[in-house]
Amino acid sequence: MADLAIGAPTRAGVEWNAKGLWIAPPLLILAALFFFPLALIARQALGGDAGALSFAKFAAVMSSAEFRHAIRNTLTIALSATAGCLVLGFVLSVLIAFTPFPGSRFLARMIDTFIALPTFLVALAFTFIYGSAGMLNESLMALMHRDLPPVDFLYSQWGVILSEVTVYTPFVMRPLLAAFSLIDASQIEVAASLGARPLRIVSRIILPAALPALVAGGSLCLLLTVNEFGIVLFIGAKDVITLPLLIYDKAIQQFDYTTACVIAVVNVALSIALYSLYRYVVATFGGRRAGLV
């Protein structure tokens, strides 16, 4: 009996083989659509003379002033926009969640709609409002009897940051509103009865409870703003070149595919690093917070 059992394939082994077959099709699709194109980009970036692997192109691109300028711009814009999203998202979420006003629910639902819109639409809308011939400047020029537009920030880094803050704030608000809905209202009432004023309640009770959501939303914002392309292109500021825009410029306008691929590999590495950080922070920080409740 024992010999038979040893000789026969185990049930678990058969099940594993069956499962392995099911995994194969999605893996093949993923490889064809995602890993293969990425591998082509990496090969192009690392291709040296006679087809050997070489980091020479990497060294050349990364030491160029153009690249350093782009990566500085990318990080400055991404970090500033993320900070703006966190502050604005937190304030708006607190107002919507804790100071109910007519239409607050409708506004909270509108946030979902906002997430679904293309990002460059905001940049387009901003040109109508803050652009040289936009509503704001036209009004101010008429009011101040000036020939030149007095408000001139849109076609600069600030314009990109403002647009990104506008577009990505809902990505912070969504998890925040979900987190706020889980805060026990009696905690806030008890805090008030103990003598805490609204600002202390926000900083000591609401903020700690919302920290995992803030971290998650902020990390997502950072990831998205690092890779933002549409807004930067649409704003078209002369000195604002980010990594995605530099890739576009090298590949489409200068036909320098190797340089474009090198920058793309750096961009992908940066994104993966940020994503890993996001997963790590959410898993450790978010998990610890969740355990508190």
Next chain:
Amino acid sequence: MPAELVGTAAAIATPSRAGATLASREANSSGIGFDDVTVAYGGLVVLDALSLVVNPGEIVALIGPSGSGKTTALRAVAGFVRPIRGRITIGTRDVTNVAPHARNIGMVVQNYALFPHMRAEENVAFGLRARGVRAEVIRERVPECLRLVGMASYAKRFPRELSGGQQQRVAIARALAIRPQVLLLDEPLSALDAQIRRSMLDELARLHRDLPTLTVLYVTHDQTEALTLADHIGIMRDGRLCAFGDAQSLYRYPPNRFSAEFLGRANLLPVEALSPVGDGMARVRFGDGALMARNHHGLPDGGACLLCVRPHELRLSPTEEASNMLAAIVKSVQWQGDMQNVELDVLGNVVRLSCPPMHEPPAPGARLTVHFSATHATLVPETAVRG
């Protein structure tokens, strides 16, 4: 007009050391006053013209079914709902329009509402820090309050590391740490299981003995908690106060049907043709027979009313001098460990009797006679009467 109470001195036992320290430092004790307080949500009145005084140093329990307005009354004192009419006072101060953080109240709620990211000691210190109390005072008072509720050795623990009863103790310590003028307890024991609830009830009674100057407004739907702790009880129904009085009087002489049925179990028999026989007693007709009962509320002669007798005041074996006898048919018998409940049919009325367990309980359908002492029965007006 507030229904002024005759002050009932809270029982003062020898205070514990921590309690004595806290009590001796207590500022002048303050009462709570409701004067014609009305609260409405979107036009719907949920608290209707409540007038009530909680004297300094006493515990007043507001009891009533869900939606009776008892929690709204408490929230109005805390400042979380604003009355559309009337005024609320704490001590001599009108707090009707004062922000919650400026009312100097301690509040304990059903689900404890401890701040989950703070240790027990940080929870207790929260109110002190919010009030800008000096660090050395906080260092002294936090352990003092935790000692008072028996939680000194749990100071470093997070709420998730404490049981429900322990969390509630920390919540009480947190409320007491700020030395509030009044303590508001909103169903503080209802989230606990029966055994811990009994022990916490004893703890609360001890706490009030240790802090005799503390004024407490206690909201509950549990009559046992109210009867155990409260000096006075207010019974709420449909947003109105339908009875108010000291716990024993309210239990013995309920002023209306709702109070009789809500505060303890009651048998209410419809009786008529009341005639006084002196010494606060009255004779009434029930069916073809006559019964005697207390006429505590001075009900007028000849009218219809209810005779209220508690299940444990009914006896199965009549004594020789028994006067109030009722012929009954046994409908069911229930054994509940230390009690036996017998449901009887008395002239078409359901009457419940409870007694210690019997060796040979009567069988359903058996005919028997029950009786009760006239001094243990009271007449209750059929119509609603404000206490």
